[in-house]
Amino acid sequence: xxxxxxxxxxxxxxxxxxxxxxxxxxxxxxxxxxxxxxxxxxxxxxxxxxxxxxxxxxxxxxxxxxxxxxxxxxxxxxxxxxxxxxxxxxxxxxxxxxxxxxxxxxxxxxxxxxxxxxxxxxxxxxxxxxxxxxxxxxxxxxxxxxxxxxxxxxxxxxxxxxxxxxxxxxxxxxxxxxxxxxxxxxxxxxxxxxxxxxxxxxxxxxxxxxxxxxxxxxxxxxxxxxxxxxxxxxxxxxxxxxxxxxxxxxxxxxxxxxxxxxxxxxxxxxxxxxxxxxxxxxxxxxxxxxxxxxxxxxxxxxxxxxxxxxxxxxxxxxxxxxxxxxxxxxxxxxxxxxxxxxxxxxxxxxxx
Amino acid sequence: xxxxxxxxxxxxxxxxxxxxxxxxxxxxxxxxxxxxxxxxxxxxxxxxxxxxxxxxxxxxxxxxxxxxxxxxxxxxxxxxxxxxxxxxxxxxxxxxxxxxxxxxxxxxxxxxxxxxxxxxxxxxxxxxxxxxxxxxxxxxxxxxxxxxxxxxxxxxxxxxxxxxxxxxxxxxxxxxxxxxxxxxxxxxxxxxxxxxxxxxxxxxxxxxxxxxxxxxxxxxxxxxxxxxxxxxxxxxxxxxxxxxxxxxxxxxxxxxxxxxxxxxxxxxxxxxxxxxxxxxxxxxxxxxxxxxxxxxxxxxxxxxxxxxxxxxxxxxxxxxxxxxxxxxxxxxxxxxxxxxxxxxxxxxxxxx
DNA sequence: CTGAAAGCGCTTACAG
DNA sequence: CTGAAAGCGCTTACAG
Numbered sequence: 001x002x003x004x005x006x007x008x009x010x011x012x013x014x015x016x017x018x019x020x021x022x023x024x025x026x027x028x029x030x031x032x033x034x035x036x037x038x039x040x041x042x043x044x045x046x047x048x049x050x051x052x053x054x055x056x057x058x059x060x061x062x063x064x065x066x067x068x069x070x071x072x073x074x075x076x077x078x079x080x081x082x083x084x085x086x087x088x089x090x091x092x093x094x095x096x097x098x099x100x101x102x103x104x105x106x107x108x109x110x111x112x113x114x115x116x117x118x119x120x121x122x123x124x125x126x127x128x129x130x131x132x133x134x135x136x137x138x139x140x141x142x143x144x145x146x147x148x149x150x151x152x153x154x155x156x157x158x159x160x161x162x163x164x165x166x167x168x169x170x171x172x173x174x175x176x177x178x179x180x181x182x183x184x185x186x187x188x189x190x191x192x193x194x195x196x197x198x199x200x201x202x203x204x205x206x207x208x209x210x211x212x213x214x215x216x217x218x219x220x221x222x223x224x225x226x227x228x229x230x231x232x233x234x235x236x237x238x239x240x241x242x243x244x245x246x247x248x249x250x251x252x253x254x255x256x257x258x259x260x261x262x263x264x265x266x267x268x269x270x271x272x273x274x275x276x277x278x279x280x281x282x283x284x285x286x287x288x289x290x291x292x293x294x295x296x297x298x299x300x301x302x303x304x305x306x307x308x309x310x311x312x313x314x315x316x317x318x319x320x321x322x323x324x325x326x327x328x329x330x331x332x333x334x335x336x337x338x339x340x341x342x343x344x345x346x347x348x349x350x351x352x
Numbered sequence: 353x354x355x356x357x358x359x360x361x362x363x364x365x366x367x368x369x370x371x372x373x374x375x376x377x378x379x380x381x382x383x384x385x386x387x388x389x390x391x392x393x394x395x396x397x398x399x400x401x402x403x404x405x406x407x408x409x410x411x412x413x414x415x416x417x418x419x420x421x422x423x424x425x426x427x428x429x430x431x432x433x434x435x436x437x438x439x440x441x442x443x444x445x446x447x448x449x450x451x452x453x454x455x456x457x458x459x460x461x462x463x464x465x466x467x468x469x470x471x472x473x474x475x476x477x478x479x480x481x482x483x484x485x486x487x488x489x490x491x492x493x494x495x496x497x498x499x500x501x502x503x504x505x506x507x508x509x510x511x512x513x514x515x516x517x518x519x520x521x522x523x524x525x526x527x528x529x530x531x532x533x534x535x536x537x538x539x540x541x542x543x544x545x546x547x548x549x550x551x552x553x554x555x556x557x558x559x560x561x562x563x564x565x566x567x568x569x570x571x572x573x574x575x576x577x578x579x580x581x582x583x584x585x586x587x588x589x590x591x592x593x594x595x596x597x598x599x600x601x602x603x604x605x606x607x608x609x610x611x612x613x614x615x616x617x618x619x620x621x622x623x624x625x626x627x628x629x630x631x632x633x634x635x636x637x638x639x640x641x642x643x644x645x646x647x648x649x650x651x652x653x654x655x656x657x658x659x660x661x662x663x664x665x666x667x668x669x670x671x672x673x674x675x676x677x678x679x680x681x682x683x684x685x686x687x688x689x690x691x692x693x694x695x696x697x698x699x700x701x702x703x704x
Numbered sequence: 705c706t707g708a709a710a711g712c713g714c715t716t717a718c719a720g
Numbered sequence: 721c722t723g724a725a726a727g728c729g730c731t732t733a734c735a736g
Contacts, residue, residue: 069729112464421713
């Protein structure tokens with residue numbers, strides 16, 4: 001029989017590299033292993049003194065219950081899978097931070113998978129989540145939803161789409177009110193007197209791009225200006241794409257005096273292109289972004305943008321999952337309002 | 353008996369919400385469940401036709417082996433735990449992206465835990481990894497290493513410290529050559545003629561801060577200038593801290609003409625503070641950062657910095673883990689060289 | 705209050 | 721080539 005001393009000598013480990021199991025603790029405490037299980041889980045059915053003694057022994061032995069064994073019998077893993085398109089995108093990182101925070105508070109561990117916007121990989125990743133028997137899945141900003149939504153439907157695991165590009169009445173989702181937020185952002189520009197306002201979109205943005213374009217268009221038309229297709233150019237949601245789009249816009253015979261960008265990352269590129277041409281922000285061109293990423297306020301001038309509460313949205317997605325796991329039936333469609341943050345990159349149009 | 357049709361009707365699921373198990377497939381294929389196991393794992397001991405038939409049935413039934421059951425018997429989970437201090441930090445996100453990439457390629461899933469630099473939470477997180485029986489752990493930029501290094505030593509799970517703050521000859525680590533990189537960065541400034549060069553550190557940076565300070569100091573002294581303690585101010589590794597530190601420096605009777613910052617995030621704050629005082633970059637003050645985050649090149653002027661190959665470092669950490677899991681005994685201490693990237697935020701000192 | 709038994713879903717010797 | 725048995729580490733009725 002293994003003595004207490006022996007176990008303490010190499011905490012949590014037995015000879016042969018085996019981790020201490022509930023049976024080892026049972027042997028040390030001279031009780032049956034079910035009793036150990038009950039004691040450790042705080043069951044009222046075990047005598048308090050016995051329970052205390054067992055807990056002490058388990059503690060000394062550095063015992064840690066095996067989550068795998070537990071999930072096998074419990075039928076749930078206390079695990080959620082998070083699929084992202086790119087963890088290095090600050091928006092995504094903010095969302096994940098919020099998800100992880102709430103998950104940890106509720107005893108859930110999170111699997112992170114980065115699809116890199118590769119459809120095949122995204123499917124592979126979801127499959128691996130299925131094998132891991134995750135209790136739920138959160139998908140952020142997926143660009144290939146159409147491809148694997150059917151895969152997920154077969155999984156019978158609750159899924160929450162965050163900033164999803166393929167919304168559905170039947171899917172749970174957390175999303176910002178893109179139309180309203182973009183309307184507000186663009187109206188801010190029309191109110192500053194701008195009439196030639198461009199939109200730099202994200203060609204991978206699907207639904208959110210469509211909605212932001214719609215809000216933009218509504219504000220433009222509401223200002224009494226006709227919508228001009230030439231003022232809408234799509235980038236890739238990254239600085240590079242924003243820069244190219246801006247370049248194209250500035251070469252127009254009648255270039256815009258203001259630009260509303262799909263996101264701050266695109267705006268970053270647009271800003272650089274404007275400066276590269278010797279134009280000033282906001283005197284020559286006003287720029288509005290979307291997201292309110294941390295660096296906005298450190299740009300010169302600071303970027304006017306629409307705040308998207310990333311962390312909070314991550315929280316909400318996890319919260320939704322918890323409610324569904326708690327038995328709620330109806331699908332949740334949370335729509336968060338955006339908030340226009342006016343800073344130095346926008347100004348009244350110069351008379352031309 | 354459950355018919356094939358029935359199963360296909362609700363792929364992967366049986367009545368009662370149970371997922372199809374190996375036994376269900378065995379029943380459908382009229383073989384024993386060990387045979388199913390062998391067929392699915394591609395064992396050569398099963399007749400090819402039988403294997404094919406079983407695989408087809410499993411496929412149709414949407415069968416996915418349970419990772420939990422498998423790890424229980426195999427003794428490994430094909431899982432790694434990644435502890436970060438803050439996933440919203442772009443450096444950390446870049447590293448995680450690299451880790452996840454290589455992990456996925458090798459069939460490993462990654463658990464992500466964000467400690468938020470909270471020591472208690474960090475310990476809790478490591479404990480949960482222990483229960484999950486992760487095969488290895490990677491810790492990024494931990495500020496509280498001292499607190500839980502002992503905890504990890506008890507776990508008997510290989511640990512790789514990335515950009516760790518409490519290095520040890522006995523721990524595996526991946527780290528940039530901080531001293532050399534900082535020396536190069538600072539020498540770049542001395543070569544531009546600067547003699548009043550400040551260092552904005554990270555008071556939470558421990559080892560890396562100490563090393564960067566050392567490299568800075570060596571370059572300063574090598575230029576024939578005496579080290580001046582007043583030119584060293586510590587921030588918190590974030591823009592706010594960098595801004596405050598810069599403010600303090602600019603109020604010196606004899607302010608610096610150049611600053612070397614612990615990281616780009618600190619530099620972001622320093623840049624703003626410099627501009628806030630009506631000074632120009634680089635004409636009045638030259639600034640060098642560290643990390644080469646994505647936004648550097650979009651700043652005006654673009655930031656001179658030391659490139660830290662974040663993604664590659666993540667790769668290396670995972671690679672190290674894989675080698676150890678593959679049986680290698682010796683500890684790995686990978687030191688990556690940094691690369692000075694000269695951009696517009698540094699210039700020759702004006703004659704004063 | 706405590707223990708013996710059964711079972712979660714797999715894999716791997718061991719027989720045949 | 722295939723199956724019966726045992727076991728990985730837990731939990732939960734079921735007896736006592």
